[in-house]
Amino acid sequence: MSERRTVLVTGASKGIGRETAELLAGDNWEVFGTSRTPDDYAPDGWEMLGLDVTDDASVSECVSAVTERIGRIDALVNNAGYGLNAFTEEATVEEVCAQFETNYVGVHRMCRAVLPIMRRQGSGHIVNISSLSGLIGTPPSGHYAASKHALEGYSQTMRFEVAQFGVRVVLVEPGFTQSEFRANAVDPAEPIEAYDELRERIGGMSEHVEQRAAPASAVATTVRRVLNTPHPRLRYTCTRMDWLAAHMRCWLPQGVMHWMVRKVFGLQAAKRPAHSDAHE
Numbered sequence: 001m002s003e004r005r006t007v008l009v010t011g012a013s014k015g016i017g018r019e020t021a022e023l024l025a026g027d028n029w030e031v032f033g034t035s036r037t038p039d040d041y042a043p044d045g046w047e048m049l050g051l052d053v054t055d056d057a058s059v060s061e062c063v064s065a066v067t068e069r070i071g072r073i074d075a076l077v078n079n080a081g082y083g084l085n086a087f088t089e090e091a092t093v094e095e096v097c098a099q100f101e102t103n104y105v106g107v108h109r110m111c112r113a114v115l116p117i118m119r120r121q122g123s124g125h126i127v128n129i130s131s132l133s134g135l136i137g138t139p140p141s142g143h144y145a146a147s148k149h150a151l152e153g154y155s156q157t158m159r160f161e162v163a164q165f166g167v168r169v170v171l172v173e174p175g176f177t178q179s180e181f182r183a184n185a186v187d188p189a190e191p192i193e194a195y196d197e198l199r200e201r202i203g204g205m206s207e208h209v210e211q212r213a214a215p216a217s218a219v220a221t222t223v224r225r226v227l228n229t230p231h232p233r234l235r236y237t238c239t240r241m242d243w244l245a246a247h248m249r250c251w252l253p254q255g256v257m258h259w260m261v262r263k264v265f266g267l268q269a270a271k272r273p274a275h276s277d278a279h280e
């Protein structure tokens with residue numbers, strides 16, 4: 001049997017997933033990355049498999065392809081995901097279901113396919129790429145935040161359940177990271193005019209966001225650190241700023257935290273309800 005450890009990284013065609021696959025391949029891991037269009041890529045030193053995490057058969061074929069070749073999976077990095085740029089009210093039910101189908105149910109499909117293998121081995125690391133949006137919801141991505149909050153609860157629970165089999169479940173929570181994430185984010189099919197001013201204001205911040213974004217390597221090195229730790233913690237952030245943001249949420253009074261979010265996103269304080277004057 002090969003001495004090299006085997007990792008399956010979903011969504012490795014670009015951004016964080018590709019950076020992670022390349023870093024681990026350089027560390028002598030046997031790396032299988034995935035894409036919905038695998039033939040478009042010819043990675044050096046690792047292999048690209050076809051995978052759509054929204055499709056049961058595709059998940060099953062992808063995991064079988066690895067086990068038939070190598071016989072084991074030491075680590076699964078659930079990275080595939082996308083953003084939905086809709087204000088919470090705007091998103092259609094179909095858009096919400098599609099967001100959860102990839103970012104949440106897709107992770108579950110992968111875990112259900114890989115966990116029997118890891119239980120049999122008596123070991124394994126499952127790293128779920130969440131987000132600071134899994135801790136703090138900010139506009140205009142309520143449903144994206146909801147999908148990552150769901151992933152947080154899922155991972156925390158699964159971690160308790162599978163520790164007995166030697167399997168470690170970990171959340172990596174990046175903040176803004178350089179990738180194609182924002183270019184690939186889906187805009188709402190039914191935008192509501194009342195949100196246009198806020199949409200424009202937040203859209204105007206995008207250049208500033210891109211400048212502040214951490215390199216994808218910050219996430220990749222965090223994943224590597226987790227995979228090299230026999231008993232990793234539940235949660236890892238990837239930069240000092242992200243660590244601070246994640247912890248400020250626990251330390252600061254809620255009102256102060258919400259004031260800071262409003263300040264960063266240029267949001268107005270809550271307006272008094274129109275009917276409140278009538279009662280005075």
Ligand SMILES: NC(=O)c1ccc[n+]([C@@H]2O[C@H](COP(=O)([O-])OP(=O)(O)OC[C@H]3O[C@@H](n4cnc5c(N)ncnc54)[C@H](OP(=O)(O)O)[C@@H]3O)[C@@H](O)[C@H]2O)c1
Pocket residue numbers: 010011012013014015016017034035036037051052053054078079080081082083102106129130131132173174175176177178179180181182184
């Ligand atoms: N960039 C950020 O600021 C940021 C911050 C926090 C968290 N994250 C999280 O990091 C992860 C990676 O995002 P990224 O920034 O690297 O974005 P990206 O550059 O857009 O890459 C997304 C990857 O996900 C794959 N993917 C999307 N839908 C898929 C599906 N249905 N089935 C299989 N693969 C699918 C894409 O593969 P193909 O298109 O080739 O199939 C691609 O490789 C996501 O989970 C995202 O939520 C990103």
